[in-house]
Amino acid sequence: MQLPTQPSIRQDEAPQKIEKMKHVVRRIKFESELDLEFGERVAEKAYGQKLLSCIQCGTCSATCPLAHYMDYTPRKIIAMTREGFKEEVLNSLTIWLCASCYSCYVQCPRQIHITDVMYALKREAIQMGFHPKRLPIPILAQEFYKRVLKDGRNTESWLLVSLYLRTNPFKMLKEALLGLKLFLRGRLTIGKEHVQRRDQIHAILEHKKGGQPS
């Protein structure tokens, strides 16, 4: 019987392998590098301690219509949040791809408010400056916030213009035809909508007056 031959390191490959060995990277995190309170902080912001009772069944990932675009599925995000992988979670695309359809929220067998968890993570990521700089989704949220802070109402045409200016001005050209078609049908307005009692809006959001969200 012939024994299977061990694949040996070919002579010409050896130097590369040795070089590689010099840059061995650790692929797991030590507990000391995690933010162990992160899970509890997020759970508190997402109504109760339910997040911590997740059984990792994966119903959320199965029902999520955007899971196949996410870098970590919702189930993984919950596990990582609970364990304190703060940077990975806040840097993930997952939290931005959540379109707030609440499908996981109503299906979760532990009644975890997953959509609220995603919102809490989005806020944390914006506050700490974690999101990718030109990713349009958080910028849309910020522009939306500013528009409503100022006028009390949102005017879709102006919101889109400010979004494209901050992300990709060329995209505005790409969307111009659709914009024109909408405009011709009276579906895009030029005038800005606003409330009469702007003072009430400013009073409600007093601490934000003058200051822009980060």
Add this chain to the structure above:
Amino acid sequence: MKYLSYPGCSLRSTGRAYEESLVAVFQALEIQYEELKDWNCCGATSYVSIDEMDAFALAARNLALAELQSPESTVKLIAPCSACYLVLSKTERYLEDYPEVSTNVNAKLDKAGLHYNGRVEVRHPLDVLVNDYGLENIVKHVQYPLKGLKVACYYGCQVVRPFAKFDHSHYPVTMDKLVQALGAESVDWPLKTRCCGGSLTGTTQEAGLRLNRLLLKEAQKRGADILLTCCPLCQHNLECYQERINRIYKEEIDLPVAYFTQLLGVALGLPEKELGMQRLFKKLSLEHITHPKGEMANAW
């Protein structure tokens, strides 16, 4: 019984046809309502990504204003846009369920001289028409039964989840019952509450367009002549990106997308201008639909 209505920002822009047709239908059915004075943006899905308590407080201003405007013990506030409906319902629910939200929000409202006492009930027009007004009363007003028309009823995500009390969160039937009462056939399709991607069509098109492609293809495959929505963002996504979806994914989708109130208006015999038909990208041919006297349905 008088309702208050909260149109929301989209119904003043991309969703104008929704407000126009809703007003026309309510007038034809003599449903009494008045607009909430000086309403502000509900905050949609974006505001809460920046500051949650501000988002609740903004939405709660509308609830507080509704209480001031209506003397009734339960103020019925109609929100036609799915996002508005969800945000207002959620605010109402969280104010009731979580004392910390209620304290925080009322402290903010106080600064504007407002207070919310919990008297508002947020309602969707679909719920109002089918469950308050009643299908049997709607049928009495139908002038042009939509016989032979196959309709895919698309509810979208936020109108049935998770705060709506009027229908099932994944397989609702309220709109299907309505179109059946109008004489049309509602096709059975499993995607009626699958998300259209919302604002992702504007921010992350690859993801947004694919979600819409799936919905449109399935509706067309199941033989729908028209897709009905009850949300301005769903309508915009499903209608306005069809050309682009066909180009990118080599599809042959050709499906009119209208608001359920527009089709209801057609059945009630209302003029197309009042229903905002001229604002749609694709017109539905209703030529094969006849009413009992053998006449053509009004030219849509």
